Each structure stands twice: as structure tokens, then as C-alpha cells.
Amino acid sequence: MLFRRSAKPLLGLDITTSSVKLIELSKSGETYRVEAFAAEATPLNAVNEKAIVDAQVVGEAVRRAVKRSGARSRDAAVAISGDAxxxxxxxxxxxxxxxxxxxxxxxxxxxxxxxxxxxxxxxxxxxxxxxxxxxxxxxxxxxxxxENVEQRQAAVEAAGLKAVIVDVEAFTVENACQLLRHQMPEEGMGHNIAVMDFGASSTTFSVLRDLRVTYTRDFAFGGQQLTEEIMRTYGLTLEEAGRAKKEGGLPSNYEPEILEPFIDDMTQQVSRSLQFFLASGTNREQPEQILICGGCANIPGVADVIGSRVGIPTQVGNPLGMMKISSRARSQGVMKDATALLTACGLALRSFD
Missing domain, CATH: 3.30.1490.300 (Dna Ligase; domain 1)
Incomplete structure (x- = not known):
């Protein structure tokens, strides 16, 4: 199913421990347009370290996302993690x-x-x-x-959809990185560009040369750690902590005591990933730019902090930056979630293979 061609639009469906994100794209000439989008919280313990534990419960979350998005397609592309x-x-x-x-x-x-x-x-x-x-x-x-394929097929079918393509996240990220070209020097050609995609419980670090992935590494780190720290410190439920993290309204000690140490951890993860990359082969050259994606990329000023500490120009990556957005997708808050849609966009692009 990995390299199957698609003859019609696909829903890019990114299923993680914290959320189900769904996006549908159309294309006119060289311009993409977001036709439909929705994000739905993943029920607690339904996904564990990228393995779907309860396909029925995940399927219900996908069904809710499909309904809210107004997406027309019933064919989906999903991904398994690179380490699987x-x-x-x-x-x-x-x-x-x-x-x-x-x-x-x-x-x-x-x-x-x-x-x-x-x-x-x-x-x-x-x-x-x-x-x-x-x-x-x-x-x-x-x-x-x-079983990795069947878990995802079962969840998609429980939502009333059909899994037409099962991709691998590393290929999906490479596919999606063409949507970040507008932020890269010379659209990425002739340059080493690092892309750090911070997920809920895991992060993917990739290095691209001429828009092709030459190195990738997955590791356990993500925004869930910040949510859990908020939950513990202020006695909130996981859901309340997640909402407070996004919407604000936390006490004045939040930034110096919780957020800043978390940004330090993010920076350390970037620095460590760069070291692993440079040590992974001969003639490895330091990337000339870092693009950070995922929910954590929305932390105000985080790109500037990372860039100044690792000494490499760093920006927040926006795969929707050059796209048109339908009014329906805009009303679902697609632009707020743009940085976290790298995998979902990479999957939706399989519509145009």
C-alpha cells in the first residue's frame, strides 16, 4: 500500500497520542488549497507510543473530525512511525x-x-x-x-473511511518539506536544512539536502511533557492543562519556573540531534538553517531562543504558508494548527502522486 498511486483526493490523517489531525487538499496549477481540516483530541490511552491500542475509540475520534471538517473524500492516507x-x-x-x-x-x-x-x-x-x-x-x-498496518486500517474503517495508502512518517516528512521551500534559502536546493518536528510524545529530526532526507532520527520528547508539568504544578486535569497551555491564563510563575526550563530542554534536544547527525557519517556539514514544526513551535519566541543558542538561523516552519485556505477550514482554526500539520500535509499530498 505504501507506493500505491491515488486517483482521487485523500484525507491526510495524522494519528498521535494527543490528537487526530485531518486535512484535505486540492491543487490548481502549482497552488494548493486547504479544502477541509479538523483536529480532535485522542482519547486517553487509545494510542501508546504511536501504536494504536484501541482502534474503535480512535475511529470514533476520526469520525468526529471528519464530520466537523466537512471533508468530502472517504479515502485516507495514514502513516506508521519510522522506527516501526x-x-x-x-x-x-x-x-x-x-x-x-x-x-x-x-x-x-x-x-x-x-x-x-x-x-x-x-x-x-x-x-x-x-x-x-x-x-x-x-x-x-x-x-x-x-499488525502495524492492520491497527491503522481498523481505526480508519471504524470511522467509516478506507485506508488507501499506509505510508512511513519519514517519507511523509520528506514529501511535506516541499511545502516549506518558500522559507528555505534558494528553496532548499544546494543547502542542508534541518527540520525538527516536535510532536506530543515524540520528535522527528530530519536533515534535507536538495529537499531529500539524508538523515532522520526519532526520539521520545514532546509537548506532552510540558502539559504534564502544568497539570502537576497547578493541580489540573490533563485536558485543563492542555487548554491552559494553548490559551494562557496561568499564574505569573508559569513562564520562569515551567515554560523557560521546557524551552531549555527543547534547545538541548536540537543541539543533541545536530551532534548525532554530524557524528553519523563522514563529510557531514552543519545545517545552514533549522525549521521547527509541531505544536511546540507555537511557543512565542522559541525559534529565536533556539537559533541564538545553537548558532544556526531558526524559523518556525509553516507548511500552509503558500496555500489558499477555504472558509470552512479557516473556521476550524487550521492556521492556528499550521505548524503541527507537517505529517498530515505530507499524507494529503499523496493525492497528487
Whole structure:
């Protein structure tokens, strides 16, 4: 399902521990337009570290989001986390027909997948000729445990939708980064750009060169930690803490005692990710720009703090920055959530493959 082509609009559906975000895009020429959007809180404990624990409950949240958004499409694209997927470039003869490629991939997949093949879903796509051998093709093999796919299919079907594409978050982020080109020097061509997508419970750090991901790393850190600290300090429920974090109205000690230490933690995570990247291979060069996305990117002034401390120009990434917005999506507050829509947008872009 990963590399399947879509003939009609898809709902980009990003399911996380804290929320279900849904977006529907249309395209006219080179311009995208947000037709529909909604975000719905994920019921407590229904998603645990990107694994869907209760597909029925998640499906109900998706159903509510679909209804509020007014989206017309009933086909969806969803993603599994990068750490749940195995990716491998294999080389095969360029002379092979499509059916021969399929057969050879099936034979070779067993070598690279550390699970019994009957428990695995996999797909492949031809990347192009092998760099130093034009008689061979680079073929991308992607695999995951079938249960990871089935969890998402079950949640989508419980909402009355159909999961047409199951993608991998790392590919989704790469796809979505074309929507950040307007913020990059020379639209990202010839430059190393880092994208830090802060989620609720996990964060993805990616480095792009010519808009292609050359490095990616997922790690446990996210806005939920700030919400839980607010909850503990002020004796609020998780829901009340989440609302207070977004809407304000917390006591005067909130910024110096809770928010500023959290921004310090965010900066440390960026710094550590840059160190891991530079140590991950030879000839690694420091990124020339950092774009931060996710709910945490909305903290006032956070990009300036990170940029000054790590010494790299830093901006808040906005994938909707060059899009038109329908009045229906605007009324659902899509612009408030723009920084957190990288994955959902990357999935919705699969409509235009």
C-alpha cells in the first residue's frame, strides 16, 4: 500500500497520542488549497507510543473530525512511525520486467526482514539507476509488521473511511518539506536544512539536502511533557492543562519556573540531534538553517531562543504558508494548527502522486 498511486483526493490523517489531525487538499496549477481540516483530541490511552491500542475509540475520534471538517473524500492516507519500518536499498538488474522485479524482491526480502514473512507487509519502488552501474537499478524495499498496518486500517474503517495508502512518517516528512521551500534559502536546493518536528510524545529530526532526507532520527520528547508539568504544578486535569497551555491564563510563575526550563530542554534536544547527525557519517556539514514544526513551535519566541543558542538561523516552519485556505477550514482554526500539520500535509499530498 505504501507506493500505491491515488486517483482521487485523500484525507491526510495524522494519528498521535494527543490528537487526530485531518486535512484535505486540492491543487490548481502549482497552488494548493486547504479544502477541509479538523483536529480532535485522542482519547486517553487509545494510542501508546504511536501504536494504536484501541482502534474503535480512535475511529470514533476520526469520525468526529471528519464530520466537523466537512471533508468530502472517504479515502485516507495514514502513516506508521519510522522506527516501526525497515527500509533497505537493494540492487537488481535494469533489464528486469516489472513482474520479474516483483518476484526477485519477494525472494530477497527474506534476507533483510528479521521477522517471519507471514507476519510482514512490504512494498517496493524503483528509485533509479545505480550510481556506478547503469545496468543495475536501486530499488527501495520497505517492510513492517502487518499488525502495524492492520491497527491503522481498523481505526480508519471504524470511522467509516478506507485506508488507501499506509505510508512511513519519514517519507511523509520528506514529501511535506516541499511545502516549506518558500522559507528555505534558494528553496532548499544546494543547502542542508534541518527540520525538527516536535510532536506530543515524540520528535522527528530530519536533515534535507536538495529537499531529500539524508538523515532522520526519532526520539521520545514532546509537548506532552510540558502539559504534564502544568497539570502537576497547578493541580489540573490533563485536558485543563492542555487548554491552559494553548490559551494562557496561568499564574505569573508559569513562564520562569515551567515554560523557560521546557524551552531549555527543547534547545538541548536540537543541539543533541545536530551532534548525532554530524557524528553519523563522514563529510557531514552543519545545517545552514533549522525549521521547527509541531505544536511546540507555537511557543512565542522559541525559534529565536533556539537559533541564538545553537548558532544556526531558526524559523518556525509553516507548511500552509503558500496555500489558499477555504472558509470552512479557516473556521476550524487550521492556521492556528499550521505548524503541527507537517505529517498530515505530507499524507494529503499523496493525492497528487
Amino acid at each position: 519500518a525497515i527500509t533497505k536499498i537493494i540492487q537488481l538488474p535494469a533489464s528486469f520486467s516489472e513482474s520479474e522485479l516483483e518476484g526477485q524482491v519477494a525472494l530477497q526480502a527474506d534476507q533483510y526482514i528479521p521477522f517471519p514473512m507471514e507476519e510482514v507487509s512490504y512494498d517496493f519502488e524503483v528509485v533509479g539507476p545505480t550510481e556506478h552501474d547503469p545496468d543495475m537499478l536501486d530499488v527501495l524495499l520497505v517492510a513492517t509488521r502487518t
